[in-house]
Amino acid sequence: MKKRLRLYNSFCTMQLLVMLLLACSLYSCKESEGFNEVVSTDMAKPGILTGVKVQNLAGAAIISYALPNSENLLYVQAEYRINSRTVRQSKSSYYSDTIRVEGFEKSGDYEVTLYAVSRANVKSDPVQVRVTPATPSYLSVYPTVQIQPDFGGVNVIASNPAKKPIGVIVISNDKTTGKMLPIEQFYTEAENINFSVRGFDTLKRDFGVYVTDRWGNISDTLYKSISPIFEIMVPKTRFSEYRLPSDSPLGATGLGWNTSRLWDNNTSDPGWHTEAGFGKALQLCTFDMGVLTKLSRYKLWERGEAYGNDYSYNHGNPKAWTLWGSAKTAPADADLPVNSAKGTMVGDWTNLGNFTCPPPPSGNSPGQTTPLDLAAVKAGFEFNIALDVPKVRFIRLAVNSTWGNADFAHVMELSFWGNTN
Structure with a gap:
């Protein structure tokens, strides 16, 4: 009886194996037919177009x-x-x-x-x-290229009205070989191109700019000898709060959140934090840099990971804001507009520029940040100040929208560069 049972079990096992092999064979045939759909044995020549x-x-x-x-x-x-x-x-x-x-x-x-x-x-x-194609975009852009001195380097502007993808390549003398080699490769589809290349001393040197496209076509090169403008980081030891009546009430001050945290060289919590619930269109703070400065650029650090939470691209982190500046000895308070053009003057204050936080590198929505997104927030976001902006001593940060659509705002740190002479 046991022998017959063993034989029966063996037979069932064999049947199961045969069925599995047959199923795999049928599946393989089906997959093969799908894979070979574009293959044909018909060698007939197609007709012409x-x-x-x-x-x-x-x-x-x-x-x-x-x-x-x-x-x-x-x-x-x-x-x-x-x-x-x-x-x-x-x-x-x-x-x-x-x-x-x-x-x-x-x-x-x-x-x-x-x-x-x-x-x-x-x-x-x-x-x-x-x-008979018309003039390609890279050649249309080249005549509009302008190169001029900037802080620590050069500024390049150009016009790309067709908004086609191009590369604007900046070259300069290599210290070792003396050859003109690329020092910046700026790829963009923007209509109005404006970027700076920095990291040079004030000695005159040769710079060149040419335009290329994704097929390797290259324009002529515009050459110019330029002496970069002197630039340093504005010393934070001179910074102090210059509170005005229209500045936003501070929040979480008991936990150390206040305006002076913007220049304590700490890009983590705490920072500047306004109080929630006031429903104002702008979140404002004002401070004195302590020295009249021709600003070149600045860097802003938003709130990232803290206390087991991720605030990146969310919560009260600024999404859009305006920097206002004043050169007055004691600038008066003013009711600043939510939206204005660069150069707009309101009382003692001048709009130094309107800025927007770059989107997450991952392209994800807030709350779905990746390690790459977190690294971008941790590194901070750098912005150029236009060369035509006047010297200023006092700064007003006016946040008009946040990533979390909050009625409060927070920033961890600000650093400024320029010429204080």
């Missing part, structure tokens, strides 16, 4: 066509030379009747060869078409 038309763009062209009546068609391929060094290919699915060719070095005539390609990777006979 017809009715070809061209729409020329800046540095690019869109070619439209009628597809051949070939059931085995998979895609359309374009082959073309964009400059003396590079041949490119573009592909477009058989679901589309257009293909984009781009990256051309300059305006002019270029030959494009079009093929219809089958699932068996068989090309049709070629169709030649001529495109």
Whole structure:
């Protein structure tokens, strides 16, 4: 009886194994069929593209066509030379009747060869078409480039009205080789380009700027000999609170939160913190730097992780704010507007700039911060002060929105750079 039972169990086990193998075999066949959908044994050559038309763009062209009546068609391929060094290919699915060719070095005539390609990777006979792209964006941007002295380096401005992705490359003399090498590679799609390169002494040196695009095309280079402007960190030992009647009430003062924490060289809790519940449009504080300064830039640290909580990009951390400054000996209080343009004057106070906190590097919503986001908050956010801003001694920080849409605000630390002479 036991022997028969063992034989029966063995038979059942064998049946189960056979069933599993059969199921795996069927699954493998199904997967294989799906994977090989684009493979064909039909080696027939597809028909050619017809009715070809061209729409020329800046540095690019869109070619439209009628597809051949070939059931085995998979895609359309374009082959073309964009400059003396590079041949490119573009592909477009058989679901589309257009293909984009781009990256051309300059305006002019270029030959494009079009093929219809089958699932068996068989090309049709070629169709030649001529495109005449307009001036590409990188060449349109180059004439607008300006380079001027800045604190500790140079400032570069340019105009990119088409908002196309470009690179603005700054070069200067290498200390070792003496060659002009890249010191900054600024990639952007912004319409108005404005950035600074710092870290140099005040000795005159050669700088150059050229514009490039993602296909490796390069403009001419604008050269200029420039003496960077002297810059130091404004000494915090001279800072003091200059409280005005319209400044926001302070919150959590019993825990050490007050305005003077903004310059205690501590980027963690506590910091400056306003009291909740007042419902004012601006969260304000005012302080004296102790010395008249031509400001170049500043750095702001928001509240990050503390006491087991994560406040990054949330809570009362500023999202948008304005810096106001005054050179008066004893500037008077003023009712500051929520929104104003840089350079606006209200009483003794001048708008030094409107600023926005950069979004989380991860792109996540508040409360879903990643280690990369936390590192950005911990490092602080740096902002440039425009070169045309006047010298100031007193600063007003006016926060008009926070990441948590709170009716209070908090900042851990502020540092300023510029020329105090």
